[in-house]
Amino acid sequence: MIKFAFPNNLDAMTNAIVISQLGIGIPIFTLCPIVASYYGSGNSGFNAMIISILNYLKSPIFISVVAGIFVSQFQMIVKMPFLQPFWEALRMIEGTLWVMACLILGLQLKFRSLRRILPLFIVSVIVQMGIQPFLTSMGANLMHVGTLDKQVLILISAMPSAVLGGVFATQYNCDSETASEVIFLNIMFSLIGITLVYYSMFH
């Protein structure tokens, strides 16, 4: 998306990768499991939240976030030739990610009642493709970020819901069917939503 919006701009691409991996990836991989675990446990209150957070801290996802940030500081080692087969293996695993996420989403989809889903869908679209890009734009103005970085931030923040939300909902015994239905509608709506954000950004 960024490659097409900002052709031949290496800075925009590099920043977009870092923003999407850390600015969006880390909240997804940290907050999603905690929220899903908290609501999925059926218990509410402070103790339940603490238990959810402690469970998350022991999870492979959290360990990989910490290990990844730690290893990224040693690029000399990361780029060593004998480690290339290891990274290639991980690249292959990465290729399965979206197929697996779509598989889980497709298995969960039922579309039981559009009337029940509609308010959730409307709220998610307003927040995801309206409020979030607006907040990002305000943040960029406050921090005096350059125009190009601001446009990259707005465009990334307007992207539709992550398919992985449905995966966490299933794993932590939440209402995964509703989550999947809202995610699916949200992604389909992004055809219009992203166009509007993109148009408003450049005009």
Added chain:
Amino acid sequence: MIYTMLHVTETIFAFAIIVLLVIILKKKTIISSDDLKSYSKLMTVAILPAVIFFQLSLNPFNGHQLILVLIMFTAGILSMIITWITGRIMRLRNSDHLPLLVIL
């Protein structure tokens, strides 16, 4: 602008085709919803940790990018809070709150 929108359209249609294929496979009972739990476990225990580690290891970030990440992170948290408050105002049940919070 037209190229960007074409690319967005292509990506979304590709996604829709895969989901449609899964629905067809489900209808033909080649895959089943009974396997959902094991697929999810495979994702959260093996595939996701591997991908997170891979992406974070190969993309070190500098101070300037840290500001961009913080802006995005803060906007995400604020959006979740706004969604949670909206859910309370709409008197949504916990089971309805979750999908909204998790998908943002």
